[in-house]
Amino acid sequence: MSNTDIVLHVENVTMQFGGVMAVNDLSLDVPKGKIIALIGPNGAGKTTAFNCITGVYEPTNGLVEFCGLPMVRNHPRGKMKKLYQGEHADLYTHDPAIAPSPDKITELGIARTFQNIRLWKSMTVFDNVLTAKHMRAKQNVFSATFRANAKEEKRMRDETEALLAEQDLLQYRDELATSLPYGLQRRLEIARALATSPKLLLLDEPAAGMNPQETHELAQFIQQIQEKYDLTVFLIEHHMDLVMQISDYIYVIDFGSEIAQGVPQEIQNNQRVIDAYLGVSEE
Amino acid sequence: MDKTLQKDPAKKIGAAIAVCLIAALYIFLILLDNVLPANGFTLMLIPVLKKGAIYSLICVSMNLLNGFTGLFSLGQAGFLLVGAYAYAIFAIPSDQHAAVYQYFDGGAIGFSIPEALAKVLGENAGAFLGAVICIILAGLVAAVFAALIGIPVLRLKSDYLAIATLGFAEIIRAIFQWNGVGPVTNGSNMLRKYTSFSAIKIGEIKLATAFPFFIAMICIGLIVLLINSSYGRAFKAVRDDEVAAEAMGISLFKHKMLSFVISSFFAGVGGALLAMYQTTIQANAFKSAMTYEILLIVVIGGIGSVSGSCIASFLYIACNEWWLRFLDSGGVTLFGKEITVPFFRDGFRKVVFSVIIMVIVLFFSRGIMGDKELSFAGLVRKLRKKKTAEAAEGGAGK
Amino acid sequence: MSAFFQANLPYLLSGISVGGQYALIAIGYTMVYGILRLINFAHGDVFMVAGLVMVYATTAMPMYLSIPLVLIVTVVLGFTIERVAYKPLRSAPRMSVMISAIGVSYLLQNCALYFTGGLPQMYPTIPWLSDSVTIGPATTKVVTLVTPFLVLVLVIALVRFIQKTKIGMAMRAVSRDFETSQLMGIKINSVISMTFVIGCFLAAVGSLLYFTNYPSVVPTSGAMPGLKAFVAAVFGGIGSIPGAVIGAFLIGICENIIKGLGSNWTVFSDAFTFVLLIIVLLVKPTGIFGEKATDKV
Numbered sequence: 001m002s003n004t005d006i007v008l009h010v011e012n013v014t015m016q017f018g019g020v021m022a023v024n025d026l027s028l029d030v031p032k033g034k035i036i037a038l039i040g041p042n043g044a045g046k047t048t049a050f051n052c053i054t055g056v057y058e059p060t061n062g063l064v065e066f067c068g069l070p071m072v073r074n075h076p077r078g079k080m081k082k083l084y085q086g087e088h089a090d091l092y093t094h095d096p097a098i099a100p101s102p103d104k105i106t107e108l109g110i111a112r113t114f115q116n117i118r119l120w121k122s123m124t125v126f127d128n129v130l131t132a133k134h135m136r137a138k139q140n141v142f143s144a145t146f147r148a149n150a151k152e153e154k155r156m157r158d159e160t161e162a163l164l165a166e167q168d169l170l171q172y173r174d175e176l177a178t179s180l181p182y183g184l185q186r187r188l189e190i191a192r193a194l195a196t197s198p199k200l201l202l203l204d205e206p207a208a209g210m211n212p213q214e215t216h217e218l219a220q221f222i223q224q225i226q227e228k229y230d231l232t233v234f235l236i237e238h239h240m241d242l243v244m245q246i247s248d249y250i251y252v253i254d255f256g257s258e259i260a261q262g263v264p265q266e267i268q269n270n271q272r273v274i275d276a277y278l279g280v281s282e283e
Numbered sequence: 284m285d286k287t288l289q290k291d292p293a294k295k296i297g298a299a300i301a302v303c304l305i306a307a308l309y310i311f312l313i314l315l316d317n318v319l320p321a322n323g324f325t326l327m328l329i330p331v332l333k334k335g336a337i338y339s340l341i342c343v344s345m346n347l348l349n350g351f352t353g354l355f356s357l358g359q360a361g362f363l364l365v366g367a368y369a370y371a372i373f374a375i376p377s378d379q380h381a382a383v384y385q386y387f388d389g390g391a392i393g394f395s396i397p398e399a400l401a402k403v404l405g406e407n408a409g410a411f412l413g414a415v416i417c418i419i420l421a422g423l424v425a426a427v428f429a430a431l432i433g434i435p436v437l438r439l440k441s442d443y444l445a446i447a448t449l450g451f452a453e454i455i456r457a458i459f460q461w462n463g464v465g466p467v468t469n470g471s472n473m474l475r476k477y478t479s480f481s482a483i484k485i486g487e488i489k490l491a492t493a494f495p496f497f498i499a500m501i502c503i504g505l506i507v508l509l510i511n512s513s514y515g516r517a518f519k520a521v522r523d524d525e526v527a528a529e530a531m532g533i534s535l536f537k538h539k540m541l542s543f544v545i546s547s548f549f550a551g552v553g554g555a556l557l558a559m560y561q562t563t564i565q566a567n568a569f570k571s572a573m574t575y576e577i578l579l580i581v582v583i584g585g586i587g588s589v590s591g592s593c594i595a596s597f598l599y600i601a602c603n604e605w606w607l608r609f610l611d612s613g614g615v616t617l618f619g620k621e622i623t624v625p626f627f628r629d630g631f632r633k634v635v636f637s638v639i640i641m642v643i644v645l646f647f648s649r650g651i652m653g654d655k656e657l658s659f660a661g662l663v664r665k666l667r668k669k670k671t672a673e674a675a676e677g678g679a680g681k
Numbered sequence: 682m683s684a685f686f687q688a689n690l691p692y693l694l695s696g697i698s699v700g701g702q703y704a705l706i707a708i709g710y711t712m713v714y715g716i717l718r719l720i721n722f723a724h725g726d727v728f729m730v731a732g733l734v735m736v737y738a739t740t741a742m743p744m745y746l747s748i749p750l751v752l753i754v755t756v757v758l759g760f761t762i763e764r765v766a767y768k769p770l771r772s773a774p775r776m777s778v779m780i781s782a783i784g785v786s787y788l789l790q791n792c793a794l795y796f797t798g799g800l801p802q803m804y805p806t807i808p809w810l811s812d813s814v815t816i817g818p819a820t821t822k823v824v825t826l827v828t829p830f831l832v833l834v835l836v837i838a839l840v841r842f843i844q845k846t847k848i849g850m851a852m853r854a855v856s857r858d859f860e861t862s863q864l865m866g867i868k869i870n871s872v873i874s875m876t877f878v879i880g881c882f883l884a885a886v887g888s889l890l891y892f893t894n895y896p897s898v899v900p901t902s903g904a905m906p907g908l909k910a911f912v913a914a915v916f917g918g919i920g921s922i923p924g925a926v927i928g929a930f931l932i933g934i935c936e937n938i939i940k941g942l943g944s945n946w947t948v949f950s951d952a953f954t955f956v957l958l959i960i961v962l963l964v965k966p967t968g969i970f971g972e973k974a975t976d977k978v
Contacts, residue, residue: 056526103533118524121523122587123516123519349776443962
């Protein structure tokens, strides 16, 4: 694979909180147009890995590249210099650290959803999606206040309407986002992420709390939007059915470190993965 | 959305009602200043109207920050002070400088904007335009202060932000009272003799009451436009969930800063109007108690409601300066009879007030309006629904 | 050097004394914040009310009855405020509770205004504490010397109380994790009440010492010391009692030294506290002894 085909490249990323290694030397690649999954038992460090990629946390060490360009980079600094227990501590020291805030990363083209749904609770379904378009608008605060951006505002509203229609959410447009049933809230969160026009979509446990029927529908939905928007999808999931059904490639982590990677069949038969999920029986 | 709204007749009727009411209000205000006799009633009404309009603006500006952006800032008194001082400093006529800055050899500033304009445009137009320019200047100076304070402070969260902004307000107050800047601020002495409401006229028509309404209405109108724009939605997103807002590409610092600076601009304008109203100002009056008072009015009106803030401001000022005065006076006059009530004396009004506020805070925490807005379109819609319901009941069918 | 010392000794002494008095108020702030995450804006006004109660009590009864009465009334007031104004809002957003605290502060100040008629109330002379003593070049009141020692004794007693007794242990647990402690069967409400009782008791003691140095009490007397004590608590790391005490002494001493710099700088003696606050918040928001809390995404 050439470098341009890799949308997201994670290299030796380590996140250490005090003495705890939440993510340990994680490396992975997310190729363009694929659905890649990151799985692992509870507390394995999946969400932390997401947070390192999306700028919520600054990783202690490592590099994240987006479409071939370095996006996040850090090496152990300050207090961490002494505390650092991970590997490759000297790999990134000669380059300056880069730590953009989450909004900058979203602007580059990465959108995400959250494990515990984080919709804007006082806003309607329509406004939730519309507000996510704010970042891409060219207006400034004066043109917006004096309505000099009417054309752009209208375009954003039309696009929002179209997006909602496509996600079967149009009938709820004027309801409060948090009044929707759980499954629809998940879907709305994905719609909101799509509104930022991403290249890469990160889904944090999109099927959490869903029954098998809903999970099945979600799997189809993810595949649909992936094709329609020419997206690359990187997801964290617990539901093995969903992961096995839609993923092109799977990374498995436990206690912050990678324990396996491969296509779904390989993962299903991997003894280390089975042990990590079910526990190793003591002889 | 736009399409449907344009066709919505209720919205049109509502807008028409609003325009008529505003026109009627201004006619009434101008009559009040010029024609209506000065009796006990108008003597109470005029100050309440003026101060109510000014407080409406101040409360809405605070609501923009606390209610719509979710930044719990307690620095409003500081920005009012900056605005009031900026206005006064540029509006004191130069021949009064020696008298006002008597301890500072006439002060460091040798000009006055309304005066300079009066030379060119004539007295009335100069005073009017000069006042407007000074008011805008007051807003800008307050906004600059806010931008400087915002850089360090806006990174802090909830209660730390509250206490830090409160601290900055106190620091501002100390700086303005410091003799080192006395040639500009007159130290801890009061500023006076600047252009006040009574100097605002067009020809022979006095606009002393209409002017603060006019300025406050324009400013509140701008704030409403902002709140309903894309930026307003972004502010609400920041308020509802910072993490989600940031993940959706809304820069927290940029938007918090915008809200803080804009809110402070309008607080500065409010401060300037307050200075005009009071005719003298002194930094010592702008204590944290003033911020608390404004905050409590915002809470009474409903955090996140512009119309709530306005209603609450007028109610608060009217009760405070007029309707509840009798509580301080030792007795009530009911049907021409003097009744002395033993515990009615100085300060009782404020006690009653604080109790009402506590009741609202504890039991009606949504305030008068909650986060809803008063809209004539909404009223029209409600009335229509009622009508159609009645018609339906009458057996006319649909 | 010695000239400097001689010139500044009076300021240093009163700084230590005021610092000790701030410390007693700051403990109330820091304990309440530690448990409820609430800036109790009314605490400074409780302190002021304690001063007023003393004024009124001494007109009606002898000193040996007035002092216990002041302590009791203040404690009851603190307890009542918590039950009436904060308890109903336990599940409400933090902003509502803070607004409620501001409301209580407003109420107490206005009640004080009503009862005093807006006139400054002469603070009574407490025998012995108000006597003058001369130390080297400085003449001061006994209270100045007594304060630091009394503060030390009270703080040691409090720290031991929190470490050794069952309710102290419960307090530490609640400040660590509110929900879990509740699940573990700790009676949250009695722990919170106890916190207010201790905080107000110390504020009452503080007011006895503080107002002895001042001629009178006015309704706004509590606002500034209250804010400064809060800053002290933030400085020391909110939630930490030794931190609050150290912060309070530091603020007391610094502001009095500034007063000693000359009349041109006196306006900044109050503002200095806030400058310090902002520096602390920006450089080390957790204060000297505070612990870092992280939000989970």
